[in-house]
Amino acid sequence: MGTIRITKQFNFETGHALFGYDGKCRNVHGHSYKLSVTVIGTPITDTSHVKLGMVIDFGDLKKIVKEEIVERFDHATVFNRNTPHIELAEELTARGHNVILADYQPTSENMVIDFAAKIKARLPEHIRLHSVKLQETDSSFAEWFASDN
Template identity: 40%
Template structure:
């Protein structure tokens, strides 16, 4: 059994070295679909649920929305992006250092990993960068 909850957050990023306009600093209103999979709870106040949607919301807001929303997302191993982050941090602006390039594909993998590490039985993450473009990461078989 699976359930899905949708979230949104706003972030900026850049893809240093990209051959298109995404090499420039820009932002997105991301739409995030989190799907969890588990058996149904058999007893108690939450019987018949995979997970209470309110509990799912709390975990996603804590581990994803809070750190990502209104932050400059940057690849910590990229010198140029790190310089921009340092400048923003000097102005007390929010940044989030990530271990890989901030493509939609990599962000979906990062989000999946953070939720798994938090103990959530996540089976897929779908991240919409625009209303027409998304990346999806699903649990390996």
């Protein structure tokens, strides 16, 4: 049996601000992100296995991505830990808002790298992460490919 790639897509809303940026995105704003996660593997051939024919159960992949990414980032605001927005972040947190202080500038490029690492760490041993695509707008996205890293 051949190697197969499967993809699961997710949607979530996240706010952010780009510290030090010279354009509008230095302001706090948000996006309706679309995340596509593609894994690669060989379908299960054991006829006694409940998941016969699957590379990975879509539900299992969904659980990993929801726990690592969607539940954490959905309706959160992400700031670079070194941002001057730290007082705003502390105020929002004190008021019960979900604020993430990242060790990186929260661009789509850096977020997709972070997401790939989180997903890879949770995948079963026989499944490889092939790619992660994070779409920020209808016309803008960042992609991470295992073959490039």
